[in-house]
Structure formats: structure tokens, C-alpha cells
Ligand code: ADP
């Protein structure tokens with residue numbers, strides 16, 4: 156199995172109609188033909204991919220997510236997460252809403268997955284293929300099952316099985332057989348995500364969600380056909396809490412506590428990603444000293460442990476607004492994203 160890696164893409168959304176109306180100026184641009192992003196006249200940042208406001212959902216998917224779906228079918232784990240301030244396009248980029256004609260990463264990944272699996276089952280040694288979905292929210296360092304209405308307050312426990320796979324004990328897994336089924340499940344989960352709160356953007360800016368697609372392939376054992384071998388791999392699609400929560404001070408009471416919890420998650424994820432990219436740099440320079448990867452620091456990093464680092468492939472999509480109005484937050488996000496490479 157090949158070594159995984161961390162790739163970072165930036166996506167700049169278009170100005171929204173109301174921003175145009177209020178005469179926001181565009182001050183974040185892609186340097187054409189490069190992975191570079193320029194803020195103002197002189198701040199340059201480097202990434203693996205940089206997508207400007209006219210880049211379609213399809214181009215984003217094809218240039219950095221497509222290959223992860225191919226690897227998933229070949230038995231490798233991968234994670235895609237969207238990072239950025241509230242309103243920067245994280246949820247738009249991930250997609251998963253059936254009323255959305257263009258469709259985002261979730262829609263396209265699901266469609267491709269079932270096409271590849273149909274091809275895979277034609278291989279002579281494949282006996283059976285199962286795709287399972289789980290959908291979990293992390294809010295204030297607590298897990299909530301978005302696929303299980305009655306037991307949302309039941310405790311979910313993160314454990315590691317004997318093969319080193321992360322499992323969430325008590326989480327519902329739904330077997331799906333088509334991309335359409337996945338979309339309706341995601342929609343149900345999203346509805347549940349919003350039931351307990353007044354404003355939906357309020358909560359989604361404060362919680363992380365993890366949609367996991369697990370592929371289980373049973374194959375005939377090549378040496379003894381009466382034995383089956385089972386391969387399992389997964390793709391985690393993660394919508395992170397708004398980055399503006401990461402460093403805010405001046406909040407009081409519950410808000411303070413809440414933003415400390417959100418801090419924990421984003422901060423820990425930043426540390427894990429940085430440790431992983433140090434590791435991969437060391438590998439390339441033949442320096443075998445492997446840095447400690449602090450997975451245990453937060454729920455989100457514990458959940459993603461088997462899908463970040465090791466042989467897993469990681470893609471961060473940093474989402475930003477082009478508006479001069481948010482330039483301070485945008486610089487923070489680009490800084491965070493460029494140190495992850
Ligand atoms: P977030 O999830 O980061 O809070 P959203 O995905 O909800 O942000 O996006 C905020 C708004 O911007 C939504 O109205 C969304 O439709 C719009 N938007 C985001 N990215 C794009 C894009 N690339 N093209 C067109 N509209 C976008």
C-alpha cells in the first residue's frame with residue numbers, strides 16, 4: 156500500500172449578490188495557472204490547487220477528489236475536510252443536498268463509487284460488496300448520531316478494533332446501494348442536525364460533521380477458495396465548524412465554553428495535520444525521525460485517526476470569501492492551510 160499524503164486546495168467563492176449590492180471589493184485572487192493565491196497586492200500563499208470563483212463543482216471534484224474515490228475502491232482510507240469561516244462555502248463544496256442541481260463532493264463521490272464498484276464486482280475473486288454510511292456530529296466535544304433520532308443522546312464511544320480501525324460504538328450504520336440513497340440519508344441527517352436549535356447556521360458554525368462511507372469487499376482467497384478474505388476501507392467527508400470560532404476572545408459564559416470546545420477540535424486538527432506533513436517531508440528527505448501525532452487531543456482527531464496519516468490520503472479544502480470585508484479571517488485561514496502542506 157502506498158504512503159498517504161496531505162494535499163491542500165483553496166477555493167475562493169464568488170461574491171454573493173448581497174455583497175455585490177453592498178459594493179464589497181474582491182481582494183483575494185488565484186494567480187492563473189498556478190496553485191497560488193494572492194491577497195491584496197502582495198501577500199502570496201502556495202497550495203497544491205487553487206480554485207477561483209468561476210471554477211465549477213465538477214472541476215473541484217475531478218482535480219482532487221476523484222482519485223481518492225478510486226483509492227477507496229482499491230482498499231485505501233481517505234479524508235476530505237472543508238475548513239474556513241462561516242459563509243465561505245464549506246457546505247456548498249461538500250454538497251449532499253438533493254435540491255442542489257450542481258451537486259458537490261458528496262454527490263459526485265457517491266455516483267463514482269457505485270460505478271467503480273459495479274466494475275469491481277466483475278472481477279472474478281470478488282464475492283460481495285457492501286457500502287455502509289454513518290453520519291456523526293461533534294458539538295462541544297460530544298458526539299451525536301445524525302442517523303438515529305431516538306438515541307441521539309445515547310453515549311457514543313470511540314474505540315479502536317483489533318485491526319487498528321476506528322469504530323464508534325453505538326453509531327448507526329446504514330447499508331446503501333445507490334447514490335440516491337446516500338443523498339436522502341444525508342438529508343435526513345441534516346434535518347436532525349437542525350432540530351434542536353433555532354438558527355441552522357448558528358449550530359452548523361459551531362459543530363463538525365463527519366459523513367463516513369465504508370466499503371467492505373469480500374473476496375475469494377486466492378490459495379483456498381473456500382476461505383473468504385474481507386477488505387474494508389473508508390472515505391470520511393468532514394464539514395468543520397467555522398474557523399472564526401477558533402481564535403475568538405471576548406466571549407463570555409456558555410459562549411466562552413463553547414468556543415473553547417470548538418477551539419479544541421480545530422486546534423487539535425491543525426496540530427495533527429502539521430505533524431503529518433512534517434512526517435511526509437521527513438520521509439522525502441530520508442530523515443526517519445517520526446514526529447508524534449497528537450490524535451488523542453480532541454474527539455474529531457480521535458474519530459479520524461485511521462483516516463488521517465499512515466497509508467490514508469488527506470485533502471483539506473480551505474474555503475474563503477473574496478471580499479475585502481473578511482480579509483483578516485481569510486488571511487488566518489490561508490495561513491493555517493499553507494502550514495498544513
Ligand atoms: P459555510 O458552509 O462555509 O458556512 P456555505 O456553503 O453555506 O458556507 O456558503 C455560503 C453561501 O455562499 C451559500 O449561499 C452558498 O450557496 C454560496 N456559495 C458558496 N460557495 C459558492 C460557490 N463556489 N459558487 C456559488 N455560490 C457559493
Ligand code: MG
Pocket residue numbers: 242245246247359394
Ligand atoms: Mg456550512
